[in-house]
Amino acid sequence: MAILIQNPIVLRSFVARVILFALKKEGEVDMLFYLFDCYMMILSKLQSPKIISLEQLREERYASVLCYPHYSAREAVGRIRELNRLGVEAIEFAGEKTAFNVPVLGKGCVGIVVIACMKTGRVALKIRRMDADRTGMEHEAEMLAKANSVGIGPHLIGISDDFLLMEYVEGVLLPKWTANVRGRESRKRIRQVLRDILEQCWKLDEAGLDHGELSRAPKHIIVDAADKAHIVDFETASIMRRVSNVTSVCQYLFLGSQLAKTLQKRLGVTKSEVLISALRDYKQERTSQNFLGILQACRLT
Ligand SMILES: Nc1ncnc2c1ncn2[C@@H]1O[C@H](COP(=O)(O)OP(=O)(O)O)[C@@H](O)[C@H]1O
Numbered sequence: 001m002a003i004l005i006q007n008p009i010v011l012r013s014f015v016a017r018v019i020l021f022a023l024k025k026e027g028e029v030d031m032l033f034y035l036f037d038c039y040m041m042i043l044s045k046l047q048s049p050k051i052i053s054l055e056q057l058r059e060e061r062y063a064s065v066l067c068y069p070h071y072s073a074r075e076a077v078g079r080i081r082e083l084n085r086l087g088v089e090a091i092e093f094a095g096e097k098t099a100f101n102v103p104v105l106g107k108g109c110v111g112i113v114v115i116a117c118m119k120t121g122r123v124a125l126k127i128r129r130m131d132a133d134r135t136g137m138e139h140e141a142e143m144l145a146k147a148n149s150v151g152i153g154p155h156l157i158g159i160s161d162d163f164l165l166m167e168y169v170e171g172v173l174l175p176k177w178t179a180n181v182r183g184r185e186s187r188k189r190i191r192q193v194l195r196d197i198l199e200q201c202w203k204l205d206e207a208g209l210d211h212g213e214l215s216r217a218p219k220h221i222i223v224d225a226a227d228k229a230h231i232v233d234f235e236t237a238s239i240m241r242r243v244s245n246v247t248s249v250c251q252y253l254f255l256g257s258q259l260a261k262t263l264q265k266r267l268g269v270t271k272s273e274v275l276i277s278a279l280r281d282y283k284q285e286r287t288s289q290n291f292l293g294i295l296q297a298c299r300l301t
């Protein structure tokens with residue numbers, strides 16, 4: 001509650017959410033959420049990003065993010081040294097998520113993702129959480145490198161015990177992108193993005209790399225300003241498991257999620273029996289013909 005009162009932006013967004021919740025009952029939900037997202041975007045643009053040098057990172061406020069969620073001054077010093085060795089010069093705290101009230105790009109069970117500044121430019125830095133059930137980042141780096149070899153995922157830049165550096169994908173998570181896309185071309189643009197996602201999943205299937213978290217992927221597909229989709233987070237990916245990227249993502253996009261419902265509203269209903277049958281064929285025999293059958297069932301051809 002104290003955070004709410006002290007921070008005017010959090011307070012305003014809380015008030016806006018409450019108003020929206022009340023209005024939601026009256027209908028016109030999509031429009032209201034669209035206006036709300038615009039409002040939040042303007043607020044986040046007004047908030048100037050904080051660029052913090054490695055020296056300043058020692059301050060507890062920022063070091064807590066480096067050691068999320070268990071701050072330790074000793075651990076922070078070690079991690080700052082690790083960043084220095086990786087060639088990181090500063091951290092830019094910006095984004096719509098927060099860790100201990102500091103803005104970040106994203107937060108998951110394993111990592112906190114922030115923008116890092118290097119000589120070569122801005123990159124994404126995944127910080128291993130202190131409570132993560134992983135001892136290092138090598139597995140994720142290996143899986144991401146494998147995805148990169150077939151042109152998928154943010155480019156891997158560097159890795160250490162507690163960090164993974166990769167290309168910064170500047171964009172919006174798929175559910176929000178879908179909710180915000182407006183105008184005459186919107187259906188066409190949504191279809192192109194969905195097709196792009198399915199084709200990337202097909203490439204991953206062909207490469208024998210199973211992402212592992214695509215059946216519920218509200219936070220794992222980012223769409224950039226050029227409408228290009230980027231699949232992120234190869235932390236649970238595997239080359240040992242049977243691949244199910246195409247079938248999992250279809251489940252998420254067309255059959256069983258909040259996004260599937262939104263997409264049906266925007267694009268019309270996908271006949272689930274037809275899609276399920278196409279997915280069954282593809283599961284039995286992973287051929288390009290059967291993949292095409294899925295695209296057709298999703299009306300993406
Ligand atoms: N390369 C990237 N560029 C921009 N944002 C990213 C990038 N990688 C991850 N993110 C954001 O950070 C969030 C958390 O990252 P993720 O890899 O999913 O962490 P975890 O393994 O802990 O789930 C993602 O949902 C996404 O919003």
Ligand SMILES: [Mg+2]
Nearest residue numbers: 108109219233
């Ligand atoms: Mg994740």
